[in-house]
Amino acid sequence: MRSARAIVTEYGGTDVLKLVLEPLRKPHRGELLIQVEYSGVALADLMRRKGLYPSSPQPPFTPGYDAIGIVIDKGEGVTPFAIGDRVAVFMDGVGGYASYLYAPVGEVIPVPASLDPASALSILLNYVTAYQMLHRFACVSEGNRVLIHGASGGVGTALLELGKLANLKMFGTASAHKHPVVTSYGAYAIDYRQEDFVEVLSQQAPEGMDAVFDPIGGRNWDRSMRTLHRRGIFIGYGYTSVISQGEENDWAARWQALTEDGTTANGNPVHLYSITTLKKERPEWFFEDVQHLFSLLLQGMIQPLISHRIPFHEVARAHELLETSKATGKIVLVHS
Incomplete structure (x- = not known):
């Protein structure tokens, strides 16, 4: 089994976004292996792709803040989650454009099963x-x-x-x-x-x-x-x-x-x-606020606007839509 990952090969336009395939490994102790269903696209991703973001990582790197998916394997010592659970992960602007992710258990957020995963991702x-x-x-x-x-x-x-x-x-x-x-x-x-x-x-x-x-x-x-x-x-x-x-x-x-x-x-x-x-300075706020917003979503009090659901292999098109202001609301990448 292999993971697909989008990388920025050099700073530039959408043509610098390439997909690479990598073999999967067993998760380390305290890690979860997540099969990603949706990844989020943000304007800061475009800025990092162009090298305009402060302290932009040096290419090659994988953009992406947010991802949601299903737990498919666990490392030693992981007890809070079961295989098959839907979970979310928030990253520091790098790593989200991938079909599989490894995440420390303390960074993984449980997602209520009844929520639409794309809407939950928007949170x-x-x-x-x-x-x-x-x-x-x-x-x-x-x-x-x-x-x-x-x-x-x-x-x-x-x-x-x-x-x-x-x-x-x-x-x-x-x-x-x-x-x-x-x-x-x-x-x-x-x-x-x-x-x-x-x-x-x-x-x-x-x-x-x-x-x-x-x-x-x-x-x-x-x-x-x-x-x-x-x-x-x-x-x-x-x-x-x-x-x-x-x-x-x-x-x-x-x-x-x-x-x-x-x-x-x-x-x-x-x-x-x-x-x-803020997540680094006050991590408890982040997790409290996610749970509060999930609650509003469950109650139907908020309904995130999903502009486009783009197949993962068309990640360049997702960037073009965002860059040309053709999107309203959230653009998500769909992993099949």
Whole structure:
């Protein structure tokens, strides 16, 4: 039996993604061997593929944060799981694009059997990110005004759905053809290509935003900060402008500077969010929040939006869909 793994052979376009086959080994002590059903695709995967992510691994490497699948073998000393259990694994941005994974038992998350595995997969990166930004850092409450950039994406739609549950007043930027998705969650949609979101918000919500969630970076961060209420918080969680615009390639320096300052020029609090950093610092939060979100999923209170289910061997197409903004919600790779 062999495992298929997608690797980035060198930094570049989608053509640098190649599939390789490797023999499987027996899991080591304390490890599980998981046959992957679904792997998640994220914008940070594209940034790593292009070498734009801070501390991007040197090629060859396998991208991927999140995977879900079935336990098919266990190493010595593994007791909490049985063969045939469905489980999830979250990685530090590297390793998820594989048909089989080895994972330490302490990093493996049980998945309720009744959940759709693709929906459960969406919880690990997209919904945990959204939940922690909303409730661990912004500490939103009913009626708060929030601005969500990239509102039609995987994290964006998670923010919209969780924001709707929290009865927030939401504004979301997206291209015009994706506005029906944004408005379906009760948010006011802003066409970032044709409208100035700062001007729109000055008219629609002159009191200012209680929280802004911005994964874009660059000048967008500066303009987002202008929309804040005097007690509002700015949360940045990415710098995707480097993908399309190539601006501020040394964006890690600005991220670090803002993290150290902790405030905007006007004195608003700033938090720059990284799920991988927070998981290392507060692992108990990650596992608590996954279980809470699984509970909401089981109750039907959230329904993650799955944009595309792409066969694993078409991983390059998945990257193209994400890079050209043709997806709404989560893109998943399906392992047959």
